[in-house]
Amino acid sequence: MAFISSFKVGRETVYPESLRERLRGFPLLADVGDAALRRLLSEANWFGLPGGMLLKRDGENHRALFLVVTGSLGVFVDDEKGGKRLVAHIPAGETVGEMSLISGEDSHSAQLVALRDTELLRISQEGFESLIARHPLVMMNLMRVLVKRLQETTQSPSDKVRPKTFALIPLQEGLGDEPIARRIASVLVQMGSKAAVLDANSAEQSAEWFNAFEAAHDVVFYRGDAPDSAWTQLCLRQADRILLLADADRPLPLRPLDLPAFKERATGLPQLLLLHRSGNTEELPEHFALRSGLFESHHHVRAHNMDDIRRLARFIAGRAIGLVLAGGGARGFAHIGVIKALMEAGVPFDNLGGTSMGGIIAAGIALEWSLDELIARTREVFVKSNPLSDYTIPLIALVRGKKVSSLLREHFGDIRIEEMPRPFFCVSSDLTSGRIHVHRAGPLWRALRASVALPGILPPVTHHGHLLVDGGVMNNLPVDVMAQRSTGPIIASDVTGELDIRVTDERYGERPWWWLVWQRMRGSPSILSILMRSGTVGSEAQRRLVREQVNYLFEPPLPDIGLRDWKKFDQAVAEGYEHAQGVIEKHGVPLTDVWAEGPAVTLPHRR
Incomplete structure (x- = not known):
């Protein structure tokens, strides 16, 4: 140059x-x-x-x-x-x-x-x-x-700066001619962006020429060739963001960042694109676990899967849709209805996360379960099986938790979070450190088990000497976690509503046991209801605060559904669907503007 x-x-x-x-x-x-x-x-x-x-x-x-x-x-x-x-x-x-x-x-x-x-x-x-x-x-x-x-x-108070130039560098031999950059650029053009790909044929151009070329486009890909070539070094110097391309069927290089241009960069870590020719994202390359800390994040790109290319294009364009689902026990079934309405409106889900029940449902979407499969599995786990029925002597919890663990392993298997087709996270509360624990790697079922471990009801999950409990204790609607890595608008479904526990007797806690049993039959709160509500009430202020980071918020009113009303599954799904349909119809379904053409929109019903 x-x-x-x-x-x-x-x-x-x-x-x-x-x-x-x-x-x-x-x-x-x-x-x-x-x-x-x-x-x-x-x-x-x-x-x-x-x-x-x-x-x-x-x-x-x-x-x-x-x-x-x-x-x-x-x-x-x-x-x-x-x-x-x-x-x-x-x-x-x-x-x-x-x-x-x-x-x-x-x-x-x-x-x-x-x-x-x-x-x-x-x-x-x-x-x-x-x-x-x-x-x-x-x-x-x-x-x-x-x-x-x-x-x-x-x-414009947002502190996010959208990258414009991307260096796509192959980590293994034989990937230099992979057309992934041109496929992404083609999708970006369809979305209304001016996108282009430069290769080594442009190596002799001047800095002024590159400056003018970038000014004429919204997104420019610099496609590298050999890792140590002069052109690849130039690509790395020109890039706002580095994308490393690797074949998932072959081992990653033991020192993938051992290049002069990498070492001299003062900016952030690169992102890894894993190309899956078999179409199975659970096949991670050798050395991936040892090298995962060298990458900011990774994306699975399955051969001949245009949905993956479109998703990657939305991430690059800053229009990836983040979906965050709150915890809420049986009320969380309403998330499924909200998701159904959004799917019917053609909304893609690129980045998923949640707390407790919201985390479980978000995991199903991240695994690309169909809506029918999501409904069937959720019904099997919570309605037919009643996972909170293995009571024990309450030394650390009312329930042993083995049934919950068994059901989670049965339905989610041994898959790890980093193997999931779409980016996913769930949160738990770390009682040892007093901080939120964000699960982005490791066995999925175990992360979900920690996220649903309501204190006093389910035993905590141990993780490197730390005690993890339900994420709702500290952050029941982890929109802020999504916003840390989100490149586009965030949709959230919050089923907490105005849920509260009320009694009319001022001496409720002093009454004899037989009176409490009689009142329980009349609808007074049980010990499980009290513990479940106690597990989320502490994050109310946090929940209200993070709602300001949401672009599109759903709040299904569920007046007749409590935290433990597992048998009201169909009612909760229906009410969530009806609410979401009404919101979408009221605002003229402007959601397509979020990812197809134009900037992300903030809809007027956000609170």
Whole structure:
């Protein structure tokens, strides 16, 4: 890749006229005239920053203004897990560093990283002050730039920055000609995006050419060839996001990231695309478990399965649909009705998660069970079998839990979460650490067993010395967990409603046992009902808070269905379906806008 060239004439650095024309398009330099441009160039220093490299803010860069001529920079901050999170994108034609010039502060809380090969002009504080002293219009333009950024931040509080360029790098021989990039690009075009694929034939193009090409498209795939080729290195430097392609039938390389361009990148981990020629996602490649920590996430792509390609395209376009289902005991059966209505409306589910009963139902969808299979299995487990019927001496719980474990293993088998065709998670509450535990790997049945372990009713699940109980204790509607990795709108079904427990006798807890038995026959809460409600009431504030992150919310009213009304399965499904149909009909089924064309929409009924 060739950069803009400059040369010396005496002591003056001379830049090509193309650079002067480009600078005229900077908002900072709007209408300033040729004299101001000449002054700026006399004060500026040009340099290139390879993609993935950190812009160090010391020495000459300590307090300076940077103009992004070609390429782009990413603004990264530390996240709660010790990694880096991209919070802003600075494309060509923009500036950065203004605040340090104005405020005089020395600290830089964020890091600037080249998202692709980038050319910059650096102006020192002294040079900038000299420029604005002679050309005050530059300072006025700077104020306009800062005000516009403040307005954009206020109007669009989301801190998610959508990646635009993707490097697709084969990890094994024989995958260089795999047409997956072109298949994804074709779907993106059908969705209304401008998408294109570049290969090694473009290797000799200039940085300016790549900048213009990316500006003309919404998504660009850089398809690499040999891992150590010059073209692959360029692909990695140009990419906002790296996708590694691997054949699931062959072992992963023991050191898949042992490449110079990987080591030099200051941005996040790559994503892994597992190509399944057999169509079976349970066949993971050798060394996968040992290398899974090297990847941010992974996607299963089954040969000749266009649904997988469409799903991957939605993830890339930032339109993947996340479905989150709340816990709620028997009331959770209503989720099935909501799902049925959404399926009839043609809504795809790309990313699934839930708590307790919601986690179980979401797992069935992530395993691609048909609606009939989901209904049949749920009815078998909860209606016909009554999993909470193996009572025991209540030393740690009222129920032994073996029946629940046996039923979960029977219906979910030995499949691991990372083997599921679609991304899935469920949550449990860690009594040892006092934090939410998010299950994204490991045996599915055991994760679900932890997610439904209501304290006092089912025994906790042990995990590396920690005690895990029902996720509803701390987070009954884990929308926030979905939002951490979601690339698009989130649909949630919350069956908690206005569920409460009421008694009219002020001395209810002091009455003799025979009186309580009589009251129980008249509908007073039992010990199981009290324990089940106690297991979720603590997360009410959290549930209300995360609802603000939902794009489309369903709240089936279930006034006659309690947490343990297992026999009301059909009624709950029907009421969930009726509610969802009504919501969809009322709002004109605008859901297709979410993933087909146009930006994600926030519907007016969200609360």
